[in-house]
Amino acid sequence: HPCEVLGDLGYAVHQGRQLHGLKVGVVAPDANILHSWTEAAAVLPIHVVQVFAQPWHSRRAVEVGRFSTTTDLAALATSNIIVPDAGGAAKAELLPFQVAADLLARYAPQALFTPCPPVTRGQEVSSDAMSAPQCRTFEAKAFLLHAQNALLEAKLNR
DSSP states (O other): OHHHHHHHHHHHHHTTOOSTTEEEEEESOSSHHHHHHHHHHHHSSEEEEEESOGGGOOSGGGTOTTEEEESOGGGGGGOSEEEEOOTTOOHHHHGGGOBOHHHHHHHOTTSEEOOOSSOOBTTTBOHHHHTSTTBOHHHHHHHHHHHHHHHHHHHHTO
């Protein structure tokens, strides 16, 4: 998951987004992908907001200054990247926070929508969201290979 986050960030920069001040909306329970995004917010000049049901909120906001939690999907309106993830939540818990094409059009028409694979249409995302113009899953996830290669190279050249 840390490499996936690096890949998404690399893709965002490639698309002309500035890393400094980047806002990431993670529509997910407290699980692996959210943990990786909060770890990125702890060391990079980005802000991450978790949008999900309160019982699933991360407690990392105390540890990470550029991280917040909410139950309000309108918080996605300022996001440059939106990342939904099922993270082990049940379908009934996911449906109120499902990212659909109309939500993207209303709150985040300029955002990069990069769902965490595997994506379950009809749960964390709707089918129409996967074909929305903001959906960049395939392009962004192609940057995962670059992120992994760069990380390996950096570690092996120490």
